[in-house]
Amino acid sequence: MRFRKFALATALGAVVAAAPLATAPASAETVLKAVMHSDVKIIDPIWTTAYISRNVGYMIYDTLFALDAKNDVKPQMVDKVDISADKLTYTMTLRDGLLWHDGQPVTSEDCVQSLKRWSAKDSLGQKIFTGFISEISAPDAKTIVIKLKEPTGLLLFALGKPSSNVPFMMPKRIAETDPGKQISEFIGSGPFVLKRDEWKPGDKIVFTKFDKYKPRSEPASAFAGGKVVKVDRVEWLAIADAQQAVNALSAGEIDYMEQPPHDLLPLIKADANLKTFVSSATGQFTMRPNSLVPPLNNPKIKQALWYALNQEDFLKATVGNAEYYKVCKSYFPCGTPFSTTAGMDGLLTGNAKKAQELLKEAGYDGTPIVLMASTDLPILTNLGPVAKQLMERAGFKVDMQSMDWQTLVARRNKKDPANAGGWNAFNTAWVSADILNPVLTAYMNAACDKALFGWPCDEKLEKLRNDFMKAPDLEAQKKIATEAQVEAIAYTTHIPLGEYSVPVAMRKNIDGVIDAAAPVFWNITKK
Amino acid sequence: MFGYILRRLVSTIPVMFIVALIVFLMLRLTPSDPAAIIAGDNADAQQVEMIRQQLGLDKPIFVQLFVWLKSILSGDLGESFFFKKTVTSLIADRIEPTLALAAFTLVIAVSVAVPLGVFAAMRRGSLLDRLVMGFSVMGFSVPAFVIGYALIYIFAIKLQWLPVQGYSRIANGIEPWVRSLVLPSLTLAVIYIALIARMTRTSLLEVLGEDYIRTAYSRGLTPLQVLTRHALPNAAVPIVTVIGLGVALLIGGVVVTESVFAIPGIGRLTVDAVLARDYPTIQAIILLFSFVYVMINLIIDVSYTLLDPRIRY
Amino acid sequence: MSDRAQTQTFGALAKLRLPPAAREPAIVIPAIILGILALIAILAPWLGTIDPALLDPTQRNKLPGFVGQITLPDGAKAPYTFHMGTDNLGRDIYSRVVYGARVSLIIGALVAIVATAFGLAIGMVAGYVRWSDGLIMRIMDGLMAIPPILLAIALVSLSRAGLVAVIVAIAIPEIPRVVRLVRSIVLSIREEPYVEAAVTAGTPTPILLFRHVLPNCIAPLIVQATFVAASAILVESILSFLGVGIPPEVPSWGNIMSAGRQYFRIFPHNMLYPGICIAVTVLCVNILGDALRDRLDPKLRKRV
Numbered sequence A: 001m002r003f004r005k006f007a008l009a010t011a012l013g014a015v016v017a018a019a020p021l022a023t024a025p026a027s028a029e030t031v032l033k034a035v036m037h038s039d040v041k042i043i044d045p046i047w048t049t050a051y052i053s054r055n056v057g058y059m060i061y062d063t064l065f066a067l068d069a070k071n072d073v074k075p076q077m078v079d080k081v082d083i084s085a086d087k088l089t090y091t092m093t094l095r096d097g098l099l100w101h102d103g104q105p106v107t108s109e110d111c112v113q114s115l116k117r118w119s120a121k122d123s124l125g126q127k128i129f130t131g132f133i134s135e136i137s138a139p140d141a142k143t144i145v146i147k148l149k150e151p152t153g154l155l156l157f158a159l160g161k162p163s164s165n166v167p168f169m170m171p172k173r174i175a176e177t178d179p180g181k182q183i184s185e186f187i188g189s190g191p192f193v194l195k196r197d198e199w200k201p202g203d204k205i206v207f208t209k210f211d212k213y214k215p216r217s218e219p220a221s222a223f224a225g226g227k228v229v230k231v232d233r234v235e236w237l238a239i240a241d242a243q244q245a246v247n248a249l250s251a252g253e254i255d256y257m258e259q260p261p262h263d264l265l266p267l268i269k270a271d272a273n274l275k276t277f278v279s280s281a282t283g284q285f286t287m288r289p290n291s292l293v294p295p296l297n298n299p300k301i302k303q304a305l306w307y308a309l310n311q312e313d314f315l316k317a318t319v320g321n322a323e324y325y326k327v328c329k330s331y332f333p334c335g336t337p338f339s340t341t342a343g344m345d346g347l348l349t350g351n352a353k354k355a356q357e358l359l360k361e362a363g364y365d366g367t368p369i370v371l372m373a374s375t376d377l378p379i380l381t382n383l384g385p386v387a388k389q390l391m392e393r394a395g396f397k398v399d400m401q402s403m404d405w406q407t408l409v410a411r412r413n414k415k416d417p418a419n420a421g422g423w424n425a426f427n428t429a430w431v432s433a434d435i436l437n438p439v440l441t442a443y444m445n446a447a448c449d450k451a452l453f454g455w456p457c458d459e460k461l462e463k464l465r466n467d468f469m470k471a472p473d474l475e476a477q478k479k480i481a482t483e484a485q486v487e488a489i490a491y492t493t494h495i496p497l498g499e500y501s502v503p504v505a506m507r508k509n510i511d512g513v514i515d516a517a518a519p520v521f522w523n524i525t526k527k
Numbered sequence B: 001m002f003g004y005i006l007r008r009l010v011s012t013i014p015v016m017f018i019v020a021l022i023v024f025l026m027l028r029l030t031p032s033d034p035a036a037i038i039a040g041d042n043a044d045a046q047q048v049e050m051i052r053q054q055l056g057l058d059k060p061i062f063v064q065l066f067v068w069l070k071s072i073l074s075g076d077l078g079e080s081f082f083f084k085k086t087v088t089s090l091i092a093d094r095i096e097p098t099l100a101l102a103a104f105t106l107v108i109a110v111s112v113a114v115p116l117g118v119f120a121a122m123r124r125g126s127l128l129d130r131l132v133m134g135f136s137v138m139g140f141s142v143p144a145f146v147i148g149y150a151l152i153y154i155f156a157i158k159l160q161w162l163p164v165q166g167y168s169r170i171a172n173g174i175e176p177w178v179r180s181l182v183l184p185s186l187t188l189a190v191i192y193i194a195l196i197a198r199m200t201r202t203s204l205l206e207v208l209g210e211d212y213i214r215t216a217y218s219r220g221l222t223p224l225q226v227l228t229r230h231a232l233p234n235a236a237v238p239i240v241t242v243i244g245l246g247v248a249l250l251i252g253g254v255v256v257t258e259s260v261f262a263i264p265g266i267g268r269l270t271v272d273a274v275l276a277r278d279y280p281t282i283q284a285i286i287l288l289f290s291f292v293y294v295m296i297n298l299i300i301d302v303s304y305t306l307l308d309p310r311i312r313y
Numbered sequence C: 001m002s003d004r005a006q007t008q009t010f011g012a013l014a015k016l017r018l019p020p021a022a023r024e025p026a027i028v029i030p031a032i033i034l035g036i037l038a039l040i041a042i043l044a045p046w047l048g049t050i051d052p053a054l055l056d057p058t059q060r061n062k063l064p065g066f067v068g069q070i071t072l073p074d075g076a077k078a079p080y081t082f083h084m085g086t087d088n089l090g091r092d093i094y095s096r097v098v099y100g101a102r103v104s105l106i107i108g109a110l111v112a113i114v115a116t117a118f119g120l121a122i123g124m125v126a127g128y129v130r131w132s133d134g135l136i137m138r139i140m141d142g143l144m145a146i147p148p149i150l151l152a153i154a155l156v157s158l159s160r161a162g163l164v165a166v167i168v169a170i171a172i173p174e175i176p177r178v179v180r181l182v183r184s185i186v187l188s189i190r191e192e193p194y195v196e197a198a199v200t201a202g203t204p205t206p207i208l209l210f211r212h213v214l215p216n217c218i219a220p221l222i223v224q225a226t227f228v229a230a231s232a233i234l235v236e237s238i239l240s241f242l243g244v245g246i247p248p249e250v251p252s253w254g255n256i257m258s259a260g261r262q263y264f265r266i267f268p269h270n271m272l273y274p275g276i277c278i279a280v281t282v283l284c285v286n287i288l289g290d291a292l293r294d295r296l297d298p299k300l301r302k303r304v
Helices: A002-027 A051-060 A108-121 A123-131 A155-159 A242-250 A262-270 A299-308 A311-318 A352-362 A383-393 A405-411 A459-470 A474-491 B002-029 B034-039 B045-055 B061-073 B087-122 B127-138 B144-158 B174-208 B211-218 B223-261 B266-275 B279-307 C003-017 C019-023 C025-042 C093-128 C130-145 C148-158 C163-190 C193-200 C205-241 C253-263 C269-296 C298-303
Strands: A031-035 A065-067 A073-075 A078-083 A089-094 A133-140 A143-148 A192-194 A204-209 A233-237 A274-277 A283-289 A369-374 A398-403 A425-431 A495-500 A504-507 C066-071 C077-082
Touching: A031 A242, A051 A192, A051 A204, A065 A155, A073 A078, A073 A155, A108 A123, A108 A133, A108 A143, A123 A133, A123 A155, A123 A459, A242 A262, A242 A504, A242 B144, A242 C253, A262 A274, A262 C253, A283 A299, A283 A311, A299 A352, A299 A383, A299 A474, A311 A383, A311 A495, A369 A383, A369 A405, A383 A398, A383 A425, A398 A405, A405 B034, A459 A474, B002 B061, B002 B279, B002 C130, B002 C148, B034 B045, B061 B279, B087 B127, B087 B174, B087 B223, B087 B266, B087 B279, B127 B174, B127 C269, B144 B174, B144 B223, B144 C205, B144 C253, B144 C269, B174 B223, B211 B223, B223 B266, B223 B279, B223 C148, B223 C205, B266 B279, B266 C148, B279 C130, B279 C148, C025 C093, C025 C269, C093 C130, C093 C163, C093 C205, C093 C253, C093 C269, C130 C163, C148 C163, C148 C205, C163 C193, C163 C205, C193 C205, C205 C253, C205 C269, C253 C269
Parallel strands: A031 A233, A369 A398, A369 A425
Antiparallel strands: A065 A073, A078 A089, A089 A143, A133 A143, A192 A204, A204 A233, A274 A504, A283 A425, A283 A495, C066 C077
């Protein structure tokens, strides 16, 4: 008897267990499987500037303001903002019905605390909070009041800052985490919920649609407008080998691939089931010299770099297909408001003769330039060898040292002489959203010891950057941005090496991809 | 017998201690800085220093060693620097694919290689023998990832019989699980088949030359009876040894195969952890693999007594 | 020196030189092929190659046989046929493969030499200096328990990537196997009457080791070294594949393959030519090793 009961229970259990398996296809849950440019190891997008963490941020968190497709600041979580006549008091009201993923309502106190944590980490946030804001408060559950010491045109831009670190909103108890430590609870008010139990670094990270998310009524435009989610579940799979990711896309094992290498695009074009989408946001290659240690602490020798290098060679070697690159002799992305070629006359032309002359004048003694080259990120791999060849033609002695990106990141913080574990130069890339203006452009920070690795030290440039924050309107900002570019070229904080775009590849049945500076997954449909 | 196993078990303790010491010193004495990596691209020196303190990397090396050994002894492998998870749970997440891959490979390799080796030995000098021997040398001469790409190109892209990449957990159904494992385990099995087929042939040839085999034949037994009753059992010890030694090979191969096929197993965790300088994870994985290796060797030694009645401990 | 040790060693070595060895195809053919590869490596600059690091962004990913031009160091252009095509930086694959022979063969040879030299020295000490035996062998057991590839990956990627780091990282995991081999030989010889006689006669240990032990190790070590060399060339390619090998601008066969693997569906030549070179080389070394073992190691010879 007992045995029979047990058998029955087991049989029932089997039926019950089998039921969901049998009905799963019928419920037609739409799952979007994507391969991103990197695996997600860290989620806290305030703590790290890694782009992949920022992208996770756009899934699960929301922002007070956001940039639209025209790079104009639009309210996102905020319903309306009142600015006092003297431009010193900003009163913001949150939208109705905003909820955290745990069901609690979003309050202004949460937001104030989130802004505080962000401003402790983000360089623009730091500048605004320490230089301009006198008081930030939450008089009631829906209102945030920010009082300024003096006016700045950048406050709302900062609150809608599109790229790392984005001021994402988090519940107060989480935002109270020491900014130097990572958060361990991932609750946002964004359009997707993180499936914490399914997050397996090195394997996949899973998001599901947040049913109670209240999108704005406007159509989606870049990071602004209504974030309407049209799939039930998004999975980001870790496939490190790009060719394998393309193969998986062809085979229908994945739906979306963020950054297929340019050399593999012919495979995608040849496949009738696949298509690409090219975002209007671009990336910029750049060379960062170390202004602290010899020989590149000599401005004249740094100046020779401007003549030795040319953008075409870098772009051809890394991107190849002219459809996806653009020569752009401006620090600020071509096509954005502050873009200008001022100060670039005759520069970046690959003029080896002129560079040799400058080196002679400067008395360059042939000390090798230690050029750090990263070898594991496909888009950066080819920059080093091209730089080495161009510099050698111009009379530099170059000691190119290959290393993986992580090693490079560790080593570039070292202020030692180049032959004692330090460095002289390296190449990298960043997206347009990071370099829209002289304050945002991290490498233009010329505050000596307080500047980023490379430690440029230029009082005039720092003053221009401060002026930019106080500039009352766009015209004044433009004038200062141009002056800042000319000054930064004269000092050589860094060297722009051209713009590129990386298409997104996807199956034909995927539609509605938003054109933004970071990949976002609302509005995407899968038929 | 029991005493022997106990003695062998005890003798693994110093070996594991040495492994731990080697791994720890290797990580600490090479110039790499996990703190800077964790701090991220735009961190300043102060943030890096703060993280170094949080991780305990600012302490003297022997203090770090002591702390680590103490926590291992209490069964705690520590927390990953990078993944914000305990190393134990990281490994637990990854163990299934690797075990499945290894088991599949082992089954494929043994079931293909032993018959191949037997046929080659029985028909010594024939075309088949030469083919088997040729294959077994070739198998050692081609990097595993090349074999993997070739298999993917043929069976996944051209013929579309099997998935290109990925691993389907056994909980999601047996069929997708098997399908996801076929190509990776074939890739991994090639070198293993080469090794085992070769050893089977060699040791069988040796046995076939012995007097008692001739006696068996003279007693009127068929070749099959001679093979199964006398030859194979006596040739088993070297075959089993090589299967066990091959486990080290298998572990190395797992790293490559998992990278080619994007299988979220321990092999890929190793590469990820090394590139991220995730000390606790690297230490734990190497300890784990070494432990597995030592244990398998122990099991092999013990199995000798079962396979070969002449060996007693 | 005793007669026995002498005959054994010199007998084994003599077999290499005498006609029977020269008539055995399993030794002669791979030896000739490896000789040719070594010649190619040495003569690389004179084989119609160009600078293997010379890149040209306008001539990327060209198929074999592409007729293009190269920029000479003085800036002048010259016509050039890329017999094996170009890679994704526009470098000549033919030149890289030819120069790659240097790097890959050097890695194979040096790893074999380093591993056997250290293995020999440590093995002799362990086998002869009794008090050190336990300690050394426990360390070797520990090293052996760590899967060789994992050890190599960790060693290379944690130190600064370079040729020396790669050679050391591949050699270290091989050392314990050599140590065991040498130690076992030393232990068996130590008990031989002629060695005991030499000890009684007061021969200093170093001379003892050099005269009696070393000659007995040579034959098995040569065999061991060939297998180490073959595996080193393969491991180098695996390290490059995993992104922890020697710097990618250094042309080794493994590096050329690993740079090409991302594009092997479109540009298979990137992987094909270096792949063939690796397979042929390793195959030859393995066959040579097998044949030498059969010849030099009488115990194993009886088996096969």
